[in-house]
Amino acid sequence: MFDEVSPRYDLINDVLTVGNDRLWRIATTKAVGPRKGMRILDLAAGTGTSSAALAAHGANVVAADFSEGMLAEGRKRHADNALIEFVHADATALPFEDNSFDAATISYGLRNVSDPRAALAEMRRVVKPGGRVVIAEFSTPPSAVIRGPYAFYGRHVLPRIAGAINREAAAAYQYLNESIEEWPDQEALAGWLREAGFERVAYRNLTFGIVALHRGFVPREAPAAPKPAAAKKPAAKKPAAKKPAAAKKPAAAKKPAAASTAKQSEAKKPAAKKPAAKTSPAAKSAPATKPTSAKTEASGGEQ
Ligand SMILES: C[S@@+](CC[C@H](N)C(=O)[O-])C[C@H]1O[C@@H](n2cnc3c(N)ncnc32)[C@H](O)[C@@H]1O
Secondary structure, three states: OHHHHHHHHHHHHHHHOOOHHHHHHHHHHHHHOOOOOOEEEEEOOOOOHHHHHHHOOOOEEEEEEOOHHHHHHHHHHOOOOOOEEEEEOEOOEOOOOOOOEEEEEEEOOHHHOOOHHHHHHHHHHHEEEEEEEEEEEEOOOOOHHHHHHHHHHHHHHHHHHHHHHOOOHHHHHHHHHHHHHHOOOHHHHHHHHHHOOOEEEEEEEEHHHOEEEEEEEOOOOOOOOOOHHHHHHHHHOOOOOOOOHHHOOOHHHOOOOOOOOOOOOOOOOOOOOOOOOOOOOOOOOOOOOOOOOOOOOOOOOOO
């Protein structure tokens, strides 16, 4: 399905989101924080539009996707960009070493992956301790005033417009809408991130929550436990000659400082709606409400 829509994929997104997809990409790039010399995994990269935004800041980007059609289109478009490498990869079984990326991101792809929690676990595995993951995904507008018209647009308008641009795309975009409706809301996805072992998980709503940006960090190595010898030392002290030892609290009563491990998945369980893309991956792209406004609104987290 992705192979079929790949040639006009970005055009369809621009039309359906009335340009909001560009603003969402800017926010996503900012959340990833690409810098020269960083190695960043852009998962489900499609034609590489999101990868190019990261590479524009000097980062080396591995654009990974399992659709040969998307990869071929991406290689063609970004042939002269030495910072982007297109790699065929399944998000649930990545062909990369542990701790081999400074950051990982996935834009409008996680919902399409057959096992999104496996993809999160893989992202955590390949990102170095201290590195971040950023997920841009369609989500649930918290306000009912937005949810109603948005649902109407997704069910009735979006597949028709997409079909007018590219006939094959109509079915893909119908799937898109269904997958968005079934996708977990912001809190549930944040719970999945915590379950996968990310810490400092937070999210931010964009365009009234039509899209949400989630982020989490791979915990840094747990600090080494204090050396037991250090804890015993005071006990070895000889009591001062004048005072009876009994008057002093025995040093042994002191608790050795427990090795404090990084707080990881204190995960609230997600109030799991079912994940969307149970089996067949299909198109994403951008839905759109009326282009409400270019303004992004913050809620529920720092980013
Ligand atoms: C809607 S596109 C997103 C493309 C791009 N990230 C963007 O922002 O425009 C979703 C992509 O997810 C890819 N995809 C779906 N399941 C995947 C999987 N298990 N592994 C790798 N890529 C996958 C599809 O091939 C498709 O290119």
